[in-house]
Amino acid sequence: MNLTIAEENYIKSIYKLQDGTNSVSTNSIAYELDTKPASVTDMAKKLKEKSLIEYEKYQGITLTHEGKKIALQIVRRHRLWECFLVDKLGFSWEEVHEIAEDLEHVRSEKLTNRLSEFLGNPSTDPHGDPIPDANGKINKPRSSVSLDKATAKRLEIAGVSDQSTSLLEFLNAKGIRLGTHIEVIERYDFDNSVEIKIKNQPALTLSEQVSKTIQVRPI
Amino acid sequence: MNLTIAEENYIKSIYKLQDGTNSVSTNSIAYELDTKPASVTDMAKKLKEKSLIEYEKYQGITLTHEGKKIALQIVRRHRLWECFLVDKLGFSWEEVHEIAEDLEHVRSEKLTNRLSEFLGNPSTDPHGDPIPDANGKINKPRSSVSLDKATAKRLEIAGVSDQSTSLLEFLNAKGIRLGTHIEVIERYDFDNSVEIKIKNQPALTLSEQVSKTIQVRPI
DNA sequence: ATAATTATTTAGTTTTGTCTAAATTATATT
DNA sequence: AATATAATTTAGACAAAACTAAATAATTAT
Ligand SMILES: [Mn+2]
Ligand SMILES: [Mn+2]
Ligand SMILES: [Mn+2]
Ligand SMILES: [Mn+2]
Numbered sequence: 485m486n487l488t489i490a491e492e493n494y495i496k497s498i499y500k501l502q503d504g505t506n507s508v509s510t511n512s513i514a515y516e517l518d519t520k521p522a523s524v525t526d527m528a529k530k531l532k533e534k535s536l537i538e539y540e541k542y543q544g545i546t547l548t549h550e551g552k553k554i555a556l557q558i559v560r561r562h563r564l565w566e567c568f569l570v571d572k573l574g575f576s577w578e579e580v581h582e583i584a585e586d587l588e589h590v591r592s593e594k595l596t597n598r599l600s601e602f603l604g605n606p607s608t609d610p611h612g613d614p615i616p617d618a619n620g621k622i623n624k625p626r627s628s629v630s631l632d633k634a635t636a637k638r639l640e641i642a643g644v645s646d647q648s649t650s651l652l653e654f655l656n657a658k659g660i661r662l663g664t665h666i667e668v669i670e671r672y673d674f675d676n677s678v679e680i681k682i683k684n685q686p687a688l689t690l691s692e693q694v695s696k697t698i699q700v701r702p703i
Numbered sequence: 704m705n706l707t708i709a710e711e712n713y714i715k716s717i718y719k720l721q722d723g724t725n726s727v728s729t730n731s732i733a734y735e736l737d738t739k740p741a742s743v744t745d746m747a748k749k750l751k752e753k754s755l756i757e758y759e760k761y762q763g764i765t766l767t768h769e770g771k772k773i774a775l776q777i778v779r780r781h782r783l784w785e786c787f788l789v790d791k792l793g794f795s796w797e798e799v800h801e802i803a804e805d806l807e808h809v810r811s812e813k814l815t816n817r818l819s820e821f822l823g824n825p826s827t828d829p830h831g832d833p834i835p836d837a838n839g840k841i842n843k844p845r846s847s848v849s850l851d852k853a854t855a856k857r858l859e860i861a862g863v864s865d866q867s868t869s870l871l872e873f874l875n876a877k878g879i880r881l882g883t884h885i886e887v888i889e890r891y892d893f894d895n896s897v898e899i900k901i902k903n904q905p906a907l908t909l910s911e912q913v914s915k916t917i918q919v920r921p922i
Numbered sequence: 923a924t925a926a927t928t929a930t931t932t933a934g935t936t937t938t939g940t941c942t943a944a945a946t947t948a949t950a951t952t
Numbered sequence: 953a954a955t956a957t958a959a960t961t962t963a964g965a966c967a968a969a970a971c972t973a974a975a976t977a978a979t980t981a982t
Pocket of ligand 3 (some may be wrong): 803
């Protein structure tokens with residue numbers, strides 16, 4: 485199965501949006517890939533032809549077993565390269581997604597597996613997302629809730645559900661990264677913002693939008 | 704200047720064939736890239752349009768200053784990744800060219816420079832070829848001659864002028880790699896083959912074809 | 923100088939991936 | 953149930969990168 489980079493990007497987006505077994509809409513894929521719905525329909529026909537997705541007109545899209553297998557390989561490569569960039573080359577977490585977007589398309593199993601070994605077979609990437617192993621087995625994301633729903637006071641940052649550079653840069657500037665310990669000081673009903681404190685730093689207030697994308701775990 | 708992967712591959716081939724200031728023929732590029740002369744003519748028009756090459760019908764092709772600058776960036780990336788694959792991931796020299804052929808197209812200056820730093824700013828790649836620095840400055844290949852023309856008896860392997868996997872695999876199997884010390888035992892006039900000896904290994908005879916592609920330096 | 927050969931270009935197609943505009947289908951509202 | 957709105961698909965076009973076959977230019981041999 486020799487896929488183009490465009491095909492790989494579609495497969496990965498569908499995997500991401502599917503999130504389990506949901507059927508994925510044409511529009512959502514177009515939005516995710518910053519392309520037009522008409523282009524998605526065109527590609528859907530090609531991927532169906534290659535048995536990578538199930539697709540009937542107007543019925544949405546789901547990955548086949550084969551399609552999911554390929555998606556997991558791409559995700560594995562993407563996340564391993566992100567680890568490499570952060571752990572070995574000293575990038576910070578908001579810089580790596582874009583570069584990994586290209587590196588993920590270098591298809592060499594030997595390269596991927598050696599890279600994983602070189603990195604100590606990491607199980608999560610710099611954003612807290614789990615890395616599939618060589619057989620495509622992926623751990624469920626470790627139990628975590630978004631900060632806006634958390635009940636405990638003392639929490640650890642477990643991940644972020646939005647990879648946008650601007651959000652990650654913001655968190656970075658505020659000293660919030662993977663594993664950071666925070667304490668909830670106050671929750672404000674009127675705008676659902678939350679005031680938190682990181683050790684040795686001034687308290688800060690996060691908007692509802694932000695606290696919804698931050699995943700946390702009680703300590 | 705946003706180039707496609709195809710355009711980058713053409714630029715790199717022209718750089719390689721130009722070797723200084725020679726004008727490069729349509730056919731030689733087609734052979735190098737395993738494509739057809741008609742396709743080279745098509746691309747020549749595009750690259751001329753972008754001011755990356757000088758080209759007039761039937762007159763051959765040369766890189767402009769801008770074109771050469773880009774070529775050196777691609778070569779830099781290619782050779783740095785080859786170093787990474789060999790030094791950090793334990794690949795052997797015949798395996799890395801193909802993978803680097805893809806990795807070289809990931810365009811991030813920050814990535815390239817950090818990778819170089821991570822590798823200790825190497826000056827030559829695993830095949831003995833010099834690596835351009837961040838400004839595109841490249842050392843002349845260290846003085847060496849092909850084995851078939853060498854006069855000294857005790858020699859060091861300085862590089863190979865053919866990157867084909869099959870040749871590199873052959874040399875590998877015979878224990879010949881970059882920096883290996885060899886001693887010339889005998890040269891045979893009738894077929895221009897040469898018998899050599901590596902310490903702690905049986906003597907072996909190399910054909911003229913092979914000895915022409917091996918670059919050596921007297922010890 | 924002519925003829926034969928080789929190199930290069932042109933013309934016309936194909937595949938991949940994208941787009942816009944228009945048509946169709948599905949869903950929501952009254 | 954009829955209508956309005958939203959989602960999706962189709963039709964037709966385009967750009968990039970390749971190809972084949974045919975035409976033309978340059979080079980080499982006679
Ligand atoms: Mn990608
Ligand atoms: Mn990630
Ligand atoms: Mn390449
Ligand atoms: Mn090399």
